[in-house]
Amino acid sequence: MQVFKLCLKVLKKNIPTMLIYIVVFLVVSLIMSSALSKEMQADTLFAQKKSNMAFISEESSPLIDGLKQELSKVANFVELPDEKEALQDALYFRSVSYILRIPEGFTESFMKGENVRLKKTTVPNSYSNTYIDLSINKYLNNARLYVRHIENISQESLVQHLKSDLSVNTSVELKNKSDKVGKHIYANYFFNYMSYSLLSVLILGMTALMLVFYNNDLRRRNACSPLSARSINLQFILASLLFTVITWMIMVAFCILYNWKNSFNLNTVYFMINSLVFAFCGASISFLIGNLVKSANAISAVTNVVTLGLCFISGVFVPLELLGDSVLKVASFTPTYWFVTGNNRIAKLAQFNHSDIEPVLSCMLIQLGFALAFFAVALVINKKRRFQ
Amino acid sequence: MFAHIFVNRLKCLLRDRETIFWTMMFPLLLAVFFNLALSNLNNGEIFKAIDIAVVDDNNYQYDQYFKVALDEASKGDDRLFNLTVTSKDNAEKLLNENKIAGYIVVEEPIKLVVNKSGMNQAIIKSFIDNYMQTVSSINSILLKNPAAQQELISSLSERQQYVKEVSGTNAEPNNILNYFYSLIAMACIYGCFFGMREVTDIQADISPLAARVNISPVHKLKAFIYSICASLVIHLFEIFILLMFLRFVLYVDFGPKTGYVLLTAFLGSVMGISFGAFVSAIVKKSENIKIAVLIGVSMTGSFLAGMMYQNMKYTIAQNAPVLSYLNPVNLLTDAFYSLYYYDTFSRYALNMGFLCIFIVIFSLGTYLIIRRRKYASL
Structure with missing residues (x-):
């Protein structure tokens, strides 16, 4: 050998x-x-981790408060000064992954049924951001149904309706094999x-x-x-x-x-x-x-x-x-x-x-x-x- | 004298194929690999329709709206689901064999059965949530305005996007870029192999060649500076090729400030070479040990700057910010990124400032170690 x-x-x-x-x-x-x-x-848990977001609103109205409340189900709010540099740094260091800006006059135009949009700045390719997008779109699309089909609905009752609508949830049955x-x-x-x-x-x-x-x-x-x-x-x-x-x-x-x-x-x-x-x-x-x-x-x-x-x-x-x-x-x-x-x-x-x-x-x-x-x-x- | 040393040194270095491979071909190859592996990431998520089943019972047949909604979502090329309508037993069997992501039972409220929680399952759940919430809205609208039924159905289909992306700066945020930027930074710090050779060839106690050079009637510092110029020229040329390759073949975006990008690459190259010289002067062991130290430092640096795993960079920046300023690879990567992403220069200037401090430390250290060495015997 x-x-x-x-x-x-x-x-x-x-x-x-x-x-x-x-x-x-x-x-x-x-x-x-x-x-x-x-x-x-x-990423794979149903109870998703809440992502951090900044919510910057240039106006305040019951509709926007309702939206913020709905978003609190999927996100934590982080207070940031409304300055360009600070916002850029926050995104860069991932202290927030999503910045939502509500332009002035949004509520008024929305209640008139006009086509208006919110502005977001995000960290790209982040799964958790998709949930925030979904949540906003869901809220506002449902709100739009009310605004369009019930004339002169007040913001307060709109928010009340949405709140009860959006609390409806699918029941999920998870077979115990899962964790394996x-x-x-x-x-x-x-x-x-x-x-x-x-x-x-x-x-x-x-x-x-x-x-x-x-x-x-x-x-x-x-x-x-x-x-x-x-x-x-x-x-x-x-x-x-x-x-x-x-x-x-x-x-x-x-x-x-x-x-x-x-x-x-x-x-x-x-x-x-x-x-x-x-x-x-x-x-x-x-x-x-x-x-x-x-x-x-x-x-x-x-x-x-x-x-x-x-x-x-x-x-x-x-x-x-x-x-x-x-x-x-x-x-x-x-x-x-x-x-x-x-x-x-x-x-x-x-x-x-x-x-x-x-x-x-x-x-x-x-x-x-x-x-x-x-x-x-x-x-x-x-x-x-x-x-x- | 300068021309003589410079030209001959140039020839010498260019014939060293191994160093040329590591400093030029290796980064180029890595760039190609990165491009192959990552190019798809920016073209949006690749979504494949999810296989689901729905239990075919009276409830399902009776619930016309839900049936229509599911059918809508399972039609067309960009459909969300591949739907199977089947019995409960069969659905259970499909789920056990992992043929479907989950199955739906129509009851009050609608139930989703899954065997694990994942992205696909979350999408199904969110689809059903959405459906039920809209139904709830419709019901309460119809209570107040029963006449609206027809219009309601038509306005249901036109769902709107209510958020639009505005970039925080003029540049699109782009995750992939960091990989390429850290690659350039790695290529820069790989200049250390040139720096190491320069010191090896000038310190009489390390190589016979250096012993010969030392007895020639040329001032040692001059000889050293002239020949390190040759190294710098070659390395700068290599980095330039890499930048060209990235920009014009792989279409990597560097932002509009081309002059500053070149300046950064230049300083990076100087830093790399001086780093190699410094390590070579300070580590008085065999060449293998020196190479091991150089590779160890540059690879750890690249890893911490996010070359292998991008989020590493953010983890460091959040948890140990000092470390991100002590890592020259990260400084370079960050400098490229801030040129691309930020409108202001403050971040860029900070990075470059730290980089210059590194260059000064390395050069001064090298100078202090190799000056005035005299040998009684070798």
Whole structure:
């Protein structure tokens, strides 16, 4: 087992560099996955978190007071001085996400049935703002019905009517399965991020290994040793697999330790299987890169370009739902895409019947296919390069 | 003498392909990745119709208005729902298999059954809320004015938008821009690799080349300044290419103040190079350690400035405002953003002021460490 031992020695020498990557990635993925999963959970609750808004009114009337009262169901009011700079800063630092301005003369024109509008300034792309918009539109549209069809309705009685109308609510029945599904958001993000760190560390380790082994002088020396080529290759593969599995284990262990409470269920098992399959895929990608890269200097460049590229287009850093169709088409030719898709499907699993599991399995099979394909290409290149 | 050192240094640096890759190609590649991943975010939310079911019983068939409202919402290309009308058992089954987001039971009041709470479920609920509240309004109007029934129905369909977006400034608020701005800031601070090389090649105890340079009859400070000029020219050129690429290929908006954007990039580049020189002078360890420190600082800085996760920047600004001024990457990002977003210059000036302080500290530190070094033996 000389070759095997040598491999481990080479890998051991590279532990410091890899450790930096592992630690940095773990810290970043822990921060990111908990931040994002918190954000997701806040968005998904029925009792939505109230967002902060500034309500600036240039006039006051019962109608506007009614509106403000209605808005207090979805927002907290923050007092701000009506100065441009202060308002800009407030939006910028997110102390409010929505500024509503009611222009002077609004009530009068509205009561006459004219087409008038309120002005808003917002932090873009914020879900909670949609609720404020909805709430305002609902209030004023209903008010418009009254104004149009009951002549000379007074503001006070209008507000009274609206108040009772808008207190009507849908009753919602939430089946108790619910919290079980939400529990996996964290693991889902963590495992998605793991594709980045796992791939980086695997490429680093494998290329370091191969730069040593495929050094021409060393290869010639090894070729005339009494060990058969088969035994050398087998030991080499064994060492790479061991390295892959250990890297995988370290990362999974962190997830379980950090997420101890929600870890003991079938979903976690599937997450682990999926990531193990991806780890093998990553190993064969690294094997291919190791065959292509000729100098130590190029390793870090290639590592970064490959891992960042794969992760950006296939939904690791930016969720799949937000990617464009054309990007997704390209992404479906990468194993990371199928890994992430698999994870997202696992996170939603609540039952483990054959029909539920099947889509997850197909994701894993596709990754295995990729692993074989990369490995085959690497072997062909390897054969051509031999003893040049 | 200046021309000689400058030109040869230029050649020297341009042949260092690794540094050129990290300082120029890497930011360009990242910009492409950002663009691929984020371009869709600004084109509005991608809404896909929600699958729902409604329980087909007497109540549902009897409630004509609700039926019409649901049908309306499930028709056309921009429909809200994909509606299945089915039995209660089947609806329950569909829900368990996650084929639908929820199902509706028509009773008093209307009930929505879901198995989790999410965006889609909130939309369904809000749709039903809206319907019931409008019905309540209509009922109370009809009590007072029974003649209005026909008109009411027609005015129901014309719902209005009552709020319009006015920007706080002349610029549209845009979330994606921060990613690109922090990317430029990262490219600027990556100038540190040039700064590091300059110090490595002038300190006789670090490299043989520097030992040779030191015994030449040129004043050390002059030789250092001339060759760092070459670094600065190359790096500025790289940043310029990045800015051009962002502006004219990826259409990233920098606002109207082009001159100031270039000034910011210039100062950023100076800051990056002086930062690298400073770290290289102060860390007396192997080159690998120096690189690790440089990458560590610039990546942490970029992370805190929101390059990987935009909200990080706001979290820092709210919870630890001091940190946002101690982070040169954030200062640069913020400077670009305030040029784009604000009409006034106060914020921009503040950022640039802090940036200049950093440049002075780094340059002065480097100068004090590398001046007048004499070696008895090497």
